Amino acid sequence: MRRMVWDTIKVFIIFVACTFLFYFGLRIMHNEYEQYHRYDSPEGPSVKVFNADQSFIDRLNLFFRLGE
Numbered sequence: 001m002r003r004m005v006w007d008t009i010k011v012f013i014i015f016v017a018c019t020f021l022f023y024f025g026l027r028i029m030h031n032e033y034e035q036y037h038r039y040d041s042p043e044g045p046s047v048k049v050f051n052a053d054q055s056f057i058d059r060l061n062l063f064f065r066l067g068e
Helices: 002-034 056-066
Strands: none
Touching: none
């Protein structure tokens, strides 16, 4: 009986330690990526992908023509 209680306590301690490690690891990753600015202007030679001169009908026609 005493052995089973000791094994249960060990499993509980390992579970709590892994849970804390996982939680604080997620917090560290969140802080790292929170400071990362995804929407900054690109540096270097970049090409604009979206053409605002096209009308909705032109884009819809292209969509159906390419089958996407």
